[in-house]
Amino acid sequence: MGETVYSWGHGRRYNDFPTYFRALFSERVQKVSIDAGFTCPNRDGSKGLGGCTYCNNKTFKPTYCNLENSVSSQVLKGIDFFARKYEAMKFLAYFQAYTNTYAPLDDLKRLYEEALEHPKIVGLVISTRPDAVSNELLDYLAELSRKVYVMVEFGLESHLDRTLESINRGHSFSESVWALEETAKRGINNCAHMIVGLPGESRDELLDQARTVSQLPVKNLKLHQLQIHHGTILARQYNENPERFHLYTAEEYIELVVDYLELLNPAIIVERFISQAPPDLLIAPKWGLKNFEFVAKVEKRLAERNTWQGRLFNE
Template identity: 55%
Template sequence: MSTPILYNDFPTFLRKYFSYKVQKISLNAGFTCPNRDGTKGWGGCTYCNNQTFNPDYCRTEKSITTQLQEGKYFFAHKYPEMKYLAYFQAYTNTYAELEGLKRKYEEALKVDGVVGLVIGTRPDCMPEGLLHYLEELNKHAFLMVEYGIESTCDKTLQRINRGHTYAETVEAVERTAACGILTGGHIILGLPGETHETMVEQAGILSRLPLSTLKIHQLQLIRGTRMAHEYAEVPDDFHLFTEVDEYIDLVIDYIEHLRPDMVVERFVSQSPKELLIAPDWGLKNYEFVARLQKRMKERDAYQGKKYKDSEKRIIFADDKFTT
């Protein structure tokens, strides 16, 4: 009997679509969010400071083309033959009028070496007109839509000022995947009010959705955010994973309950040290992954080990796009 793989990793997933190495280049296309501009609220998510994931070349005063060219320069010295995915990452990248969105997406695809798009957005910002456009675009270029889910608990979503419900997540993910578009999700472990048990239960809930990929991040307290202020006022409301081994064991429990074929893209987020309050483990991403894999082997753990099939129908994006 063959030994199960520890988990489905993102580089292996990308090799299904590309015969060469590809790298995401983050973009800041100048968008905002409906919970920032007053449409649904003000101030954005309580944990959010977009400085934590925008590289230096990622500035709104620069065009999409310029950001991509500078991003290419940043990566190309290591892998000269590399190709790129334009990653619309900062804020809500479907929150604008359709023609403007088309111009930005298509500008990115015209840059030499860019072979596809990854579009980060919210579940409540995918209108039908845009989805139909993306369905057509997906026939000619690699495309993934990544939804910020963050939690399956509406009480948590309300507390962190997301401005949408989990029901909206379900609807958006199902609509997108039904169009044949690769659909990813992003969740945060350690949000206030959530316990080890409820977080592990979340893995089974998300497994019912037609998600191709999932990013898992630890909660980080970032300077200047509303959540940092809340922590300073009532620290007992938070359980920060100050010990990395505790978080590793939570992640293992989580992915043991995750659908076996879902791709786990990430386990941690790394914010700039000058912005990070906690937890600060002093580990690079590859160092964290090495410790996680070692611990999984010690526990004889693997993705889906404790997953229970649901009767809910799962619809997946077609594996039609290859290069």
């Protein structure tokens, strides 16, 4: 008997991002992170102050991202960092820190187009909030996406409004739905970013999240286990009331991810299951697993259970 080929066209038991990306580009493509000096509407007072309770941007910002460096300079430094490992490759400029659409449109155009000036940059990945994009901006990105790869990554974080309020997101889930629908109808690639295990969310509610996400025009999905980082409001809350938190063990989370995948629309491309923070910033949980090690464990568990992404979709 030959290998099972699933609806996404290959034999891996979930619709994985690396396979999709290799098929999309004929060569190795790597994201280069850029910090363009943005803030957020729930930091500067327009929606709130203090930012999201879990947020410490140092957990995902490479050392070459520095506000003293221009976008062009950060692109060059990022490309140089990866070029030492791989000679032939292209890059995506990843506007990652804070809310990367939170500025006047003319300023955004200047920053995005500055990044695209480098001949090895073949597209943009723009991390933002669903309440920080306008029709005008999306029309511009739709036009841009006809020339280069454009992905807009939305921090949805939860499908429950009570959770969004408790983590000080400053937007509702209906705004998330609007943002996904508006990007999809313009043909712009989108990505939904969800944090799994936020305080007060039950396992059943997290599986319901998979069903909810599956009904939306989501192209890519990033899952991120709840982590408590030093220097955050969440760290203080965890210290004061640890009983409010259920921090999954790696084994529990693997099982939850497999259950989540079974319910997930098979058309959705899964970009990642976990996030890694620098050890000196991480309070808990400390699994000691790298991304590729976690993926291997999920794939092993999918095989052991003889299941796959979407097996229970629409059932």
